[in-house]
Amino acid sequence: MAIGDAAYIKKINRSLILSKIIEEEMISRADLSKITKLTRATISVQAADLLEEELIVESQQEHHSVGRKPIMLSINHKAGYALGIDLDYGQITFTLSDLMGKPVCSDNIEIQTSHYEEILTILITQIKRYEEKCSHSRFGIVGIVIGIHGIVTKDEVINFVPRLKWKNKDLKGDLEKEFNIKISIENNANLCSFAEKVFHRHQSENLISISMYSGIGLGMLINGELLKGYHGYAGEMGHMIIVPDGKPCNCGNLGCWELYASESSFFKQLAEKLQKQNLTYEEIQKLINAKDQVTCELMDQFIKYLSIGLNNIINLLNPETIVLNSELLKLYPEAGKKIEDSLTSSISHYHEILISELGKNACVMGACALAIKNFLEIPDVRFNVTEEQLPSHSKTVV
Structure with missing residues (x-):
């Protein structure tokens, strides 16, 4: 055996055990052994080390059957x-x-x-x-x-x-x-x-998240791994040109996607049309509920440009899950259906389109x-x- 192999295997076992304790939230040593396929002796040694480090804690699970109460292991969530x-x-x-x-x-x-x-x-x-x-x-x-x-x-x-x-x-x-x-x-x-997979879409290995607030950013998980590109620049789809010779962008190009399908662009356009500054989500919700013509027409235009970009991304990446991170879309009835209805290409394939439950918390949670x-x-x-x-x-x- 090469020097260092034992330490390496111990590190892998520790990593596996910690992952399963987190996933199960509370688990016995016996069940850990079954799930991980590690021997009970290995589990006992690793658990003793983790307890000494104060990374995990023990507790007794309540049960009503005869016999000894199982000792449960869980992450010491207040350790750091x-x-x-x-x-x-x-x-x-x-x-x-x-x-x-x-x-x-x-x-x-x-x-x-x-x-x-x-x-x-x-x-x-x-x-x-x-x-x-x-x-x-x-x-x-x-x-x-x-x-x-x-x-x-x-x-x-x-x-x-x-x-x-x-x-x-x-x-x-x-x-x-x-x-x-x-x-x-x-x-x-x-x-x-990353947050969408960690907190909600545990099983999705091919997931893209599109953040639509101050601009448009695309996060891509392909086969469970973040896709970053050659230097780490992949995902700047907000600067994909969807309107040739369109509006000027800070990046130096004309007609970038985020100038037509980001929340900041929508707020700016609606403020100009209504001649009212500092619009809030609450005010926009009231305008949508009242079926204000200007607001609803602008929302439909917003969804149109969003769908153009989505069509390109779907054809490029063939994702399983598409998560749209936008508080604005949550305000508009059947926004998800309107977007799906706009994706009419017979060669566009994906499993589901969702609006993020994490919203503006997604970045910090991730x-x-x-x-x-x-x-x-x-x-x-x-x-x-x-x-x-x-x-x-x-x-x-x-």
């Missing part, structure tokens, strides 16, 4: 916390979750600047507050993952953020100068697709889940979080 950050234009969302992916607290900070150094200072200040909040736990903050609405390289350098006009920013490196915490930078749409996955060093993670457990964000303006 993951911090997910959604860094968007005009706002930064922070969510802290326990080790079972359940949100503990969230904050939404509205920012009046796009300057890198000023936003870096805001991030450092907020992270220090969360670090202090978690200082009582065994591991503190186990990892920080930041979702970026732009291009992130495989080296986790921010290549370009169109709306912030950032180019080649090493946010990961700048934050690691301040904190002794594992920090990761990821495209926000990738985190959204970020927390990825931080936990990296900390525990497990290949797969599956969490169950109810709609009531999703974070509600307290707003701050800086």
Whole structure:
């Protein structure tokens, strides 16, 4: 046997055991042995190590049959916390979750600047507050993952953020100068697709998530793995041209998809048509309920352009599951059916189109889940979080 083989096998077994404890939420040693096909002796040794590290805890399960109550193992969800950050234009969302992916607290900070150094200072200040909040736990903050609405390289350098006009920013490196915490930078749409699989679509191996808020981002899980492309630039479908010689985009092209099918473009167009600024979702819901002609016509146009882009993506990727992340679509009756009816090509194949239940929480939830996955060093993670457990964000303006 080559040197290191025993340690490697032990690491694989540990990873498998942790994955199954998370998946089952509470499980006995005997059942762990059956599910993992590992011997009871191996399970006992690994469980003893994990108990000593305080990563898992024991409890007795109530039962009414005669005999000894089984000792159950579960993740010590308060042993550490993951911090997910959604860094968007005009706002930064922070969510802290326990080790079972359940949100503990969230904050939404509205920012009046796009300057890198000023936003870096805001991030450092907020992270220090969360670090202090978690200082009582065994591991503190186990990892920080930041979702970026732009291009992130495989080296986790921010290549370009169109709306912030950032180019080649090493946010990961700048934050690691301040904190002794594992920090990761990821495209926000990738985190959204990861969240959909982790929290809802556990069995879907070919899933795409389309985030439609300040722009359009596409996160792709192909055969269970994030598809990032040669340098990590894959998924920038918001800058797919759907109207030749159309509206000018910050990326330098004309007629990009996100200028016609993102929520920010819809809000801008409707505000101009109604001559009313700062429209809210609640106001748009009232206009739709009242069957306001201008609003409904613009919604139909929004769905038309959305469907054009979807048709291209479906023909390119042949996904099993398509998740549309849009609060706006939730407001419009039968939006899903209208979209499906617009996809008339006989060669377009997919299994289902859904509107995300995670909504604007998808990025931060995916970020927390990825931080936990990296900390525990497990290949797969599956969490169950109810709609009531999703974070509600307290707003701050800086």
